Amino acid sequence: MSLLLQYNADLSGFNTLALPARAACLARPKTLDELEQVLAERDPQSPVYVIGEGSNLVIQEDLPGLTIALALDGMIKVRETDQHVWVAAGAGVHWDDLVAWTVEQGWQGLENLSLIPGTAGAAPFQNIGAYGVELAQVLEQVTVMEIATGELTHFPAGECDFAYRDSRFKSRDKGRFIITGIELKLNRQAQCNISYGPLQQHFAGLASGEVTAAAVREQVIAVRQSKLPDPAVLANAGSFFKNPVVSTEKAEALKEAFPQLVAYPQQDGVKLAAGWLIEAAGWKGKQLGPVGMHRDQALVLVNHGGATPSDVMALAAAVRTDVWQRFGVQLEQEPIVLP
Ligand SMILES: Cc1cc2nc3c(=O)[nH]c(=O)nc-3n(C[C@H](O)[C@H](O)[C@H](O)COP(=O)(O)OP(=O)(O)OC[C@H]3O[C@@H](n4cnc5c(N)ncnc54)[C@H](O)[C@@H]3O)c2cc1C
Secondary structure (H helix, E strand, O other): OHHHEEEEEEOHHHOOOOOOOEEEEEEOOOOHHHHHHHHHOOOOOOOEEEEOOOOOEEEOOOEOOEEEEOOOOOEEEEEEOOOEEEEEEEOOOEHHHHHHHHHHOOOEOOHHHOOOOOEOOOOOOOOOEEOOEEHHHOEEEEEEEEOOOOOEEEEEHHHOOOEOOEOOOOOOOOOOEEEEEEEEEEEOOOOOOOOOHHHHHHOOOOOHHHOOHHHHHHHHHHHHHHHOOOOOOOEEEEEOEOOOEEOHHHHHHHHHHOOOOOEEEEOOEEEEOHHHHHHHOOOOOOEEOOEEEOOOOOOEEEEOOOOOHHHHHHHHHHHHHHHHHHHOOOOOEOOEEEO
16 A cells, blocks of 8 residues: 555646645555555545646645545547447546547547647546537546445446536536546547637638548647647646626627627527636736736736745736626636645
8 A cells, every 4th residue: 555655745746837735645546456445545534635637726735635646547449330439548548648549540529629738537527628629529438436435437428417617526526536437439430520710710611521630630739839838838727717608688788898809609698708808807918926817828827937826816816806897707717726
């Protein structure tokens, strides 16, 4: 057991915002047996935290109890038909390695989700999404281990309560399960989704059936690299706020006052571009101490070096207050705050 545990472990490499933090006890289980053992031998009174690569985390202070960063790897084809391929991946697999591997095989479904940082195990937690596609559209099932009992269960996608940046693992079952693996259903024949503006422009004139997953992946990577700061170069946790959904009446009133407002009608209201609101509130490229909102992407909060969690929280609060005062819209933070 002790071989699996590291005490007073440095977590600065486990959060892409590069905040200084330590875990009282860190476990990196490589197999389900090791994970079961770690859970069975833990102090049941102490908290358990599960982290991936920390690309969606704000670690506010040192983590007490047990922190688990799964190292379960492996990507395999599970079964196939003439039209579909089912693939499984361990929770510790780097997400983009899985995307790259499936695209190399000529399988289609994950290409729009290229280059999203993090692990395969974290992907269902907030139902990762980008460029018109969400994980929920390709996910077949999730395998989880219940922290309290060590029991393994499979949840079909339909039982995961997937919504925009949300799932049962983030809401009603928060802290109950460890996602140990995922299974995805991909297409053999390309049916790429190129509805997102920049993809549509790039592939203009081609029917989606003529567009390959490899070509879409290449383009998504190019767009992401031109727009988003690489956390390895400038520490950040991606979009710091979710795009808020407001009522149609509210959106219409805002549009009248601010004709440039970027808004997308949804079934349950109108989704506003949080980046536009933040930029219009004057925060794009602005710094508050060692942290700031990125100069090209107002939605991304960056650590220019040496930031503390309070610097991050102070900037987030200032941005939220300004957006509220100017537009009457509440911004909800996307990264998870630990502990
Ligand atoms: C530059 C950048 C761009 C990004 N772009 C996007 C984007 O386009 N779309 C998008 O959706 N997200 C995006 N993100 C956010 C992030 O990449 C995703 O949320 C990713 O899934 C987080 O993976 P992780 O392994 O780093 O998880 P972590 O940040 O370590 O954890 C996130 C949450 O998931 C939970 N969790 C992690 N692993 C497990 C597990 N095995 N079982 C149970 N719970 C678990 C943690 O407890 C935590 O609450 C971006 C982030 C960055 C830094």
